[in-house]
Amino acid sequence: MFEEESAGVDEKVDFAAALSTAILARGVTLAWLRERLAESGNRVSAATLSYWRSGARRPEGPQSMGAIEQIESLLDLDARALLSLIGPTQRVGPIGPPQYPMEEGRLEQAVAETFIALDAPVIDPARDVATTAVTEVGSDGFVISRTTRTLLQSTSGTITNVPYLDLTPGVRTPAPTFSFVSGGHISRRHSHPSGEVHGAMFELERPLGPAQTTMIEWKLEYPPGYPSTSETGHGVARRCRHIVLWTRFHPDALPDWIEEVEETPTDTRVTPLLLDGATTIHQVRHGWGPGMLVLRWGFGERA
Template sequence: MTATFHETLHLAITHSGLSLESIQRRLMDRKIAVSLASLSYWRRGRTRPERRTSLAAVTALEEILALPSGSLRRLLGKAPQPPGQEWAMRSSSFEEKLEWKLATAELRAETNNALAVISVEIDVHLGPDRQQVRMVNRRLLMSLADGINRYVTRYAAEPGEELPVLGAVHGATTGEQLRDLSRQVNSAELCFDHPLPAGETLHLEWTWEFPLGLGTSSVSRTVLSGGARTLGYRLFFHPDAIPPRCHRTWRPALAVPEERVAELRVGPRGSTHYLLADASAGWHGVVWDWA
């Protein structure tokens, strides 16, 4: 019986002694961006590479893992289909279908790794009831590979916070949206008007709209998975609800406690901001006290 794609890939990785992180770095050396989640899914048979950039990664994997040319590509066949898709279609369980969709979203998010973040701008608006009303995100991106056609954005709700909904989008059209209520994460695809060639830049803007009447807000954060050349964070408090103290926060990893690194002065009109050059990967944000 012929081994499947994921079985052959798993054996080749095991025999090579390379970690997935090492394989990912070697792919990046060849200007091919693949997320660790995607490599893990391919290895376990959870999903299969289908897009042009993913198939290019398979060809590179043959070289990295010292396999005969075409040996992995042939196992994909002419019309590869993720095994999980058939399983999800057979299932009548909404939770199982949602789990597969989330896995698919993780796979599609690998395109984010092929987009360099040049600049990030975030505007947070709060109302007179001290609650966050909307969060406007602007990103200037540059494609690191040919054929990149989407960006995946996610919002992870703070404890006790209701998930926002995606509002206006500029520079792209809205694709698939997934709301994972158990994890309190909302994901959305922002689909470009055309596939980007390597080196082309694109400016995106999207807004998260928050439901009202759910209590006060005291924190706002964003995650930069690969850093950015510049990060601008602005907060606009209502003139009738200005906090007495406000701080910039920074957290390089989940294992490290969040730190209040600098106090921010809130002006009489209710606005404050900070600007970072060469912003590192990690959690950047602002916290404020109402008393």
Template sequence: MSYPPTQAQVRGGAGSRSPDVDLLLRAGPFHTALRAAIEQSGLTLEALQHRLAQRGIRVSRASLSYWQQGRSRPERADSLRAVRAIEHILGLPAHTLAALLGPPRPRGRWTRGGSVARRYDGLLEPAPALAQTIEPVLGPSDRKMRVFCQEDRVRVGPDRAIYSVRTRVVVRALDDDPDRFLAVYCAEPGSQARDIVPTAEENCRLGRVRRHPQAAVIAMELLFDRRLRAGETHLFDYEFAISSPIPSADYRRGFRYPGDTYVLGVRFAEEAVPVRCFALTQNGVRQDGVEAECDEVDGELPLTPGRWVHRVARDVNPGVLGVRWEWE
């Protein structure tokens, strides 16, 4: 199958590139080189997305934008296929952009066994407040369980703010004797922790609650009625309600250790329906001064007539999963 030539190819490909663009294509970094090559071609992101679609490659404009801003980078097989296609569309020699990506960053599963100390700083923002809130109430149970499956149901009100998050969790005991779970919520910057109301809904009861004095971060213990044995599972529900919320553009769930299944559903009020929704992934956790990997937009998500958007993830890696939406 043949495709119409791009503006870059019509103008003569590599010979028409400026010395500055050629230097970026040789030395990188990837996002700067990609942005320069796209600008030189004269294509808009929408036009580039369309040309990729002609080749059967679906990439959201948000992903293309994030790639050229350095907020994320292509790593999945489909994304790398898109990079190879972009090289052809922009009239670049094969592997010009792909070579700037370097080797893939490690993903893989972290160990599931053993009682490993768990750190929470660097998982979600605000990082220092998160660690300061959580670590004083950590107990031995925290090291003895992993999330087997988890479902978040987020409700966005008519003022575009998140009013509640209802969560159902099944945990599996790695060792004997865990008897509680620590649930955490970080509201939008500018919110107050005192406005976050925690509730133990089903099959658990409320234990200690700790709010950060300055940041909108809260942690609550959910107590089980018995101690679990290694290999046992426990099902329970809890909720965070926000009494004076601030408008949001996304919802994020942080995972410090691997999980099996995660389901996230967001329901929007009739008066506040976004124009687009995207799956959002951040792989890795910031530790010892090393930055976590940037957000990667995984693709556009459909919004149902009932104003629901959802995503499902299997074999969850440490990092952050979420949904981002755009109002305009």
């Protein structure tokens, strides 16, 4: 059996009409198609074939696509005659409920108030599918900048903007400099009165429909007077398929100790890491979140 999703009107009419026409032209039945598919190991129910022909549903996933490829052969169609009409997937995959892994109610409230000030829903309808964040560390051992590239997906409805926050729990800071490198522009900025939460609203280049994706890239830089920062990280409110954090140290200021902090809504884990003669270190997670993935470092004995 195969799992299907409802299709958009144009896509399902085109695909369904082509499939129905081809079945009539070949003079076969759905039962005949089902039997031929089963003989080669493609088990597709008669109900699913009927849904595909009527346009009530459309094929999704590699197994269904394999079945359609075989149907093209069984109906004497050119290769991809049907596959090319299916269109992009409407699935968003398993995302789970959004959560923020913050134990302090005060900080959680500051985050909610910052979202409201940015005119954004507290839980936005977007998720990071894959993120790569590169942090540059200067010769003084402190963060200079962090550049983040994200494959963003709409989980429901159509979105035109997405908020991002920079958190410094327990430390009051001036606002860092948010800049959009590619994929849109910044329309609003807000710093919470606590000085622990700073945010920016990113306007996308084009509206993002359900399950559609886009790439965005932005950068955080820290102005004069900003407290010296010897940690970096990235947080997600929903499950993310891939996260890569790459921290690059100045060769004249390699830290004496490094630790990874993985914080989720239910647990916090601290793991010592080593450079092993390198000047960079990376962290990787697959199918991970919600949570915060952080890297901390220092000089001298670990306090």
